[in-house]
Amino acid sequence: xxxxVVFDTEGVRKNFMFLNRKAPYGTIYALEIxxxxxxxxxxxxxxxVAFMDDGVYQIKKGQNxxxxxxxxxxxxxxxxxxxKEDAEEDEDVEMVWRIVVEQxxxxxxxxxxxxxxxxxxxxxxxxxxxxMAQQDVILGG
Amino acid sequence: xxxxxxxxxxxxxxxxxxxxxxxxxxxLAGIIAKDEGIDMTDEHWEVVNFLRDYYNExxxxxxxxxxxKAIKKKFGAEKGNNKYLYELFPYGPxxxxxxxxxxxxxxxxx
Numbered sequence: 001x002x003x004x005v006v007f008d009t010e011g012v013r014k015n016f017m018f019l020n021r022k023a024p025y026g027t028i029y030a031l032e033i034x035x036x037x038x039x040x041x042x043x044x045x046x047x048x049v050a051f052m053d054d055g056v057y058q059i060k061k062g063q064n065x066x067x068x069x070x071x072x073x074x075x076x077x078x079x080x081x082x083x084k085e086d087a088e089e090d091e092d093v094e095m096v097w098r099i100v101v102e103q104x105x106x107x108x109x110x111x112x113x114x115x116x117x118x119x120x121x122x123x124x125x126x127x128x129x130x131x132m133a134q135q136d137v138i139l140g141g
Numbered sequence: 142x143x144x145x146x147x148x149x150x151x152x153x154x155x156x157x158x159x160x161x162x163x164x165x166x167x168x169l170a171g172i173i174a175k176d177e178g179i180d181m182t183d184e185h186w187e188v189v190n191f192l193r194d195y196y197n198e199x200x201x202x203x204x205x206x207x208x209x210k211a212i213k214k215k216f217g218a219e220k221g222n223n224k225y226l227y228e229l230f231p232y233g234p235x236x237x238x239x240x241x242x243x244x245x246x247x248x249x250x251x
Contacts, residue, residue: 073200
């Protein structure tokens with residue numbers, strides 16, 4: 001009298017936040033989180049790419065890394081924007097992508113949305129915190 | 142390890158990816174392709190040129206999933222699918238086409 005096992009082939013869609021809090025160079029966190037975002041895009045999860053504290057510098061325009069001897073990887077964030085657009089265009093998949101910046105962090109560094117390589121939603125700390133509370137998984141560094 | 146093209150020596154790693162991407166030329170692409178057993182056609186060039194443009198813009202080679210989507214957008218559904226790309230590049234479209242395009246090996250990808 002065993003019931004037939006039915007597998008859920010739709011898969012699970014969770015809310016993932018990738019929280020960037022560190023300056024782009026000097027540690028590997030920024031690049032590692034960016035690669036994690038690009039790889040995880042294949043799994044079609046709700047994705048929030050978030051920037052706060054010195055993490056805001058990761059998406060500042062006009063980065064010049066020549067003296068550091070490192071590759072300027074800020075153009076790679078363009079792929080994040082493309083994934084977001086794809087998610088919005090794709091009618092078969094109900095998936096949400098957001099790119100958010102904490103307002104206080106941005107303003108404390110004398111930056112405005114025009115200084116950033118990405119088109120972002122600017123959220124005050126309270127809303128940013130509320131968005132964090134909605135997440136199933138937060139990966140950050 | 143190096144390729145010899147038109148009297149020039151161009152270094153590559155143990156898998157055949159060139160070390161300095163600025164040394165890439167079209168004749169070099171032909172030589173890498175030959176090593177890979179690929180006879181370059183216009184269809185191959187479409188993909189290779191697409192990869193080079195993409196890399197110039199984003200400083201990264203696309204994952205194969207992104208490549209398929211982007212090719213579909215640009216050249217239509219009959220080209221924007223895995224089967225078509227694997228027919229052109231049997232050992233992995235991103236891996237082989239990136240090598241021919243002179244780009245670094247894509248991370249975590251076919």
